[in-house]
Amino acid sequence: STLSAARAQPGSRVIAVAAVLPAGGCGERMGVPTPKQFCPILERPLISYTLQALERVYWIKDIVVAVTRENMGAMRNIIQKYQHTRISLVEAGETRHRSIFNGLKALAKDQPDTQLSKPEVVIIHDAVRPFVEEDVLLKVVAAAKEHGAAGAIRPLVSTVISPSADGCLEISLERARHRASEMPQAFLFDVIYEAYRQCSDYDLEFGTECLHLALKYSHTKAKLVEGPPDLWKVTYKRDLYAAESIIKERISHAVCVVMDPKQDKEPVDHFLEALKNELNDVKIESREPGQAGRDIQQSNLEQCYNFVSMNIMMSDFQETRKLLHMLEESNLSILYPVVVVSVHFFDFKLVPLSQKMESLMWIRESAKEMKKRNILLFGLIIDYSQGEQKLQESLRQGAIIIASLIKERSSALVGQLLVA
Amino acid sequence: STLSAARAQPGSRVIAVAAVLPAGGCGERMGVPTPKQFCPILERPLISYTLQALERVYWIKDIVVAVTRENMGAMRNIIQKYQHTRISLVEAGETRHRSIFNGLKALAKDQPDTQLSKPEVVIIHDAVRPFVEEDVLLKVVAAAKEHGAAGAIRPLVSTVISPSADGCLEISLERARHRASEMPQAFLFDVIYEAYRQCSDYDLEFGTECLHLALKYSHTKAKLVEGPPDLWKVTYKRDLYAAESIIKERISHAVCVVMDPKQDKEPVDHFLEALKNELNDVKIESREPGQAGRDIQQSNLEQCYNFVSMNIMMSDFQETRKLLHMLEESNLSILYPVVVVSVHFFDFKLVPLSQKMESLMWIRESAKEMKKRNILLFGLIIDYSQGEQKLQESLRQGAIIIASLIKERSSALVGQLLVA
Numbered sequence: 077s078t079l080s081a082a083r084a085q086p087g088s089r090v091i092a093v094a095a096v097l098p099a100g101g102c103g104e105r106m107g108v109p110t111p112k113q114f115c116p117i118l119e120r121p122l123i124s125y126t127l128q129a130l131e132r133v134y135w136i137k138d139i140v141v142a143v144t145r146e147n148m149g150a151m152r153n154i155i156q157k158y159q160h161t162r163i164s165l166v167e168a169g170e171t172r173h174r175s176i177f178n179g180l181k182a183l184a185k186d187q188p189d190t191q192l193s194k195p196e197v198v199i200i201h202d203a204v205r206p207f208v209e210e211d212v213l214l215k216v217v218a219a220a221k222e223h224g225a226a227g228a229i230r231p232l233v234s235t236v237i238s239p240s241a242d243g244c245l246e247i248s249l250e251r252a253r254h255r256a257s258e259m260p261q262a263f264l265f266d267v268i269y270e271a272y273r274q275c276s277d278y279d280l281e282f283g284t285e286c287l288h289l290a291l292k293y294s295h296t297k298a299k300l301v302e303g304p305p306d307l308w309k310v311t312y313k314r315d316l317y318a319a320e321s322i323i324k325e326r327i328s329h330a331v332c333v334v335m336d337p338k339q340d341k342e343p344v345d346h347f348l349e350a351l352k353n354e355l356n357d358v359k360i361e362s363r364e365p366g367q368a369g370r371d372i373q374q375s376n377l378e379q380c381y382n383f384v385s386m387n388i389m390m391s392d393f394q395e396t397r398k399l400l401h402m403l404e405e406s407n408l409s410i411l412y413p414v415v416v417v418s419v420h421f422f423d424f425k426l427v428p429l430s431q432k433m434e435s436l437m438w439i440r441e442s443a444k445e446m447k448k449r450n451i452l453l454f455g456l457i458i459d460y461s462q463g464e465q466k467l468q469e470s471l472r473q474g475a476i477i478i479a480s481l482i483k484e485r486s487s488a489l490v491g492q493l494l495v496a
Numbered sequence: 497s498t499l500s501a502a503r504a505q506p507g508s509r510v511i512a513v514a515a516v517l518p519a520g521g522c523g524e525r526m527g528v529p530t531p532k533q534f535c536p537i538l539e540r541p542l543i544s545y546t547l548q549a550l551e552r553v554y555w556i557k558d559i560v561v562a563v564t565r566e567n568m569g570a571m572r573n574i575i576q577k578y579q580h581t582r583i584s585l586v587e588a589g590e591t592r593h594r595s596i597f598n599g600l601k602a603l604a605k606d607q608p609d610t611q612l613s614k615p616e617v618v619i620i621h622d623a624v625r626p627f628v629e630e631d632v633l634l635k636v637v638a639a640a641k642e643h644g645a646a647g648a649i650r651p652l653v654s655t656v657i658s659p660s661a662d663g664c665l666e667i668s669l670e671r672a673r674h675r676a677s678e679m680p681q682a683f684l685f686d687v688i689y690e691a692y693r694q695c696s697d698y699d700l701e702f703g704t705e706c707l708h709l710a711l712k713y714s715h716t717k718a719k720l721v722e723g724p725p726d727l728w729k730v731t732y733k734r735d736l737y738a739a740e741s742i743i744k745e746r747i748s749h750a751v752c753v754v755m756d757p758k759q760d761k762e763p764v765d766h767f768l769e770a771l772k773n774e775l776n777d778v779k780i781e782s783r784e785p786g787q788a789g790r791d792i793q794q795s796n797l798e799q800c801y802n803f804v805s806m807n808i809m810m811s812d813f814q815e816t817r818k819l820l821h822m823l824e825e826s827n828l829s830i831l832y833p834v835v836v837v838s839v840h841f842f843d844f845k846l847v848p849l850s851q852k853m854e855s856l857m858w859i860r861e862s863a864k865e866m867k868k869r870n871i872l873l874f875g876l877i878i879d880y881s882q883g884e885q886k887l888q889e890s891l892r893q894g895a896i897i898i899a900s901l902i903k904e905r906s907s908a909l910v911g912q913l914l915v916a
């Protein structure tokens with residue numbers, strides 16, 4: 077496509093791209109008091125996930141978010157807490173179209189108090205579509221550059237019908253000949269800005285479709301780009317449930333197992349094998365503590381939010397302490413809760429029960445502290461003195477427990493010492 | 497409405513109603529190998545939830561399910577395992593319309609080997625819309641009786657557009673003047689059966705809309721009935737996630753706390769208070785074991801899938817044993833996994849650690865057995881010898897843990913002895 081070609085050839089001109097996000101909606105469909113863009117998923121507001129998705133795309137220079145006056149403070153807190161960058165806020169209008177228009181005005185330098193510069197292409201996206209990927213953004217921007225306007229579409233799931241005045245079926249549309257218009261959309265800035273400047277109050281109040289305004293007022297036929305299913309709009313409560321499950325799944329695909337190489341390798345190797353059997357879609361990497369520390373600092377492990385620290389025949393939690401220290405120093409838990417499972421191989425015949433109770437207390441107290449930093453600490457005990465067959469069963473059970481702790485990410489159970 | 501009036505006046509004629517469920521689809525949209533109607537939610541196939549929703553409606557006399565020949569055995573197992581009744585199976589056709597037609601033929605007694613009788617009104621529903629309620633079924637059946645045909649509709653979430661041959665925007669439909677056609681739909685049997693008999697092979701191959709067939713071939717304009725959002729069709733993987741969360745939420749709204757009245761009431765009362773604070777949307781009822789047993793037998797507790805048994809200063813799990821015995825005798829865990837939290841108030845200063853380890857072992861072993869019966873058993877210890885303030889904190893923590901166990905219903909953690 078045009079853009080990736082531009083990236084591949086440093087000599088050619090790079091397109092200036094900005095994005096506008098209308099986020100002024102009040103979420104009446106959701107059946108909850110909080111506007112849906114501010115509903116928490118893993119305790120972080122939905123809109124923060126959408127901003128993160130746009131920020132990941134380095135060639136989007138500015139992101140203009142339109143929020144209502146009453147939510148302006150909350151939005152500033154979100155930007156600060158989750159360290160978002162390149163965001164400018166404008167006040168939302170009464171309708172979605174008015175909010176978008178306000179965002180465009182800010183980019184057009186019609187307002188004196190911003191440092192934004194007019195982009196060549198502007199993306200319009202929804203605050204409640206958090207799973208937008210660079211690929212589809214690239215496609216709509218390239219198509220907008222060529223055609224003046226472009227938008228993502230999806231096949232229809234239901235047949236669309238047109239009711240008569242008395243509520244009966246008048247026309248049923250052929251499903252194959254129609255599409256659902258989704259977001260993101262992209263426009264040559266002048267095309268969409270002129271359309272908004274020329275359109276009627278009725279359009280601004282009751283219109284729903286930016287592509288339609290570009291067609292009607294700028295005589296620009298939008299190019300339609302087939303998008304992936306994850307572009308769907310979080311509309312109902314069930315969509316929040318779905319979004320939470322998708323996010324949990326995405327941060328569960330990698331596990332980092334940390335151990336000191338001076339420890340006995342045999343139990344670790346057996347356990348790694350059990351983990352690999354249980355978590356068969358999950359990438360499992362084992363690291364030495366120092367290596368893990370460097371990885372976290374250098375963001376090599378940026379995508380890993382799950383850690384298993386192996387403590388063999390020790391009661392002082394040395395490996396877990398080191399790991400927690402490194403995680404505290406890093407920024408890893410700002411965006412997602414990080415799961416840490418402290419695994420303890422004990423010889424139950426040698427270690428007195430009182431010592432195990434002390435372990436329990438240490439895990440409990442540390443977990444309370446760590447939870448404040450969005451790090452979820454769990455303990456897992458494996459009796460290493462069992463016979464071969466029982467030990468195998470315990471290792472398998474331990475792997476099942478770890479898979480579940482990673483998948484559920486339940487903060488209510490932090491500090492528990494589980495037994496495999 | 498007509499039907500509820502019929503129920504209120506026993507003298508008036510009751511309409512004979514049957515339902516047809518096409519379930520022959522192969523689920524290519526889901527991105528998973530299993531057809532979506534057979535995807536498990538809490539280990540039970542999606543279609544079983546839909547059958548359950550229809551069975552709850554006593555005035556639906558027969559439910560005809562169309563499944564492919566290769567899934568016929570699996571479907572029979574589902575009917576047996578989950579004790580579905582009033583179900584007849586027919587072989588699915590190559591397309592959705594052919595499957596529905598096969599179901600209608602069975603009801604029309606065109607096939608010699610069934611005992612079905614021709615209904616006055618037939619409901620057509622999807623196997624992948626498990627959350628259909630009696631209310632909307634009643635509405636479409638009453639409207640079908642009056643108008644000949646009726647179908648549930650929903651507002652459009654996205655604008656619908658019509659692309660030109662070169663993939664550009666041709667027409668954007670006014671969102672407010674269109675609706676998504678959903679299920680259930682209902683028809684006078686003769687109206688829809690004649691429509692299917694007369695329609696072309698092209699309709700049977702490529703058509704999507706039963707209402708359209710009724711209009712085209714039986715000249716019957718369907719009445720459109722506004723349905724609730726939960727009617728949506730489980731189409732993508734995210735819809736399975738959403739369905740699982742909705743089902744988990746629905747079976748988490750009630751908790752039954754079981755205790756012997758001869759036990760010390762004080763800790764129980766304090767704990768009930770903490771539970772009520774934490775689970776503020778949840779109905780909490782406390783029962784004596786005998787009473788709970790009668791309730792389960794008589795299905796007064798049909799809607800309760802969560803039990804907390806209180807064992808005060810005892811180490812023999814008397815209350816929990818009684819409760820588990822009653823649950824085993826009942827059919828409660830056939831449809832949903834039942835959560836049992838065995839709560840133990842110990843005086844940590846008096847009870848030796850070795851006894852607690854024995855408790856752990858009992859919970860672990862019992863949990864393994866119970867899991868086979870779809871009963872998820874967890875242990876929860878509260879140190880009753882703590883000072884007032886610490887005890888309050890433990891009670892609150894215990895309530896948080898119970899809320900989480902009920903919400904997550906994680907089978908990986910059964911048999912664990914958690915500490916509040």
Ligand SMILES: [Mg+2]
Pocket residue numbers: 181182183184185186187188190191192193
């Ligand atoms: Mg400006």
Ligand SMILES: [Mg+2]
Pocket residue numbers: 601602603604605606607608610611612613
């Ligand atoms: Mg028959």
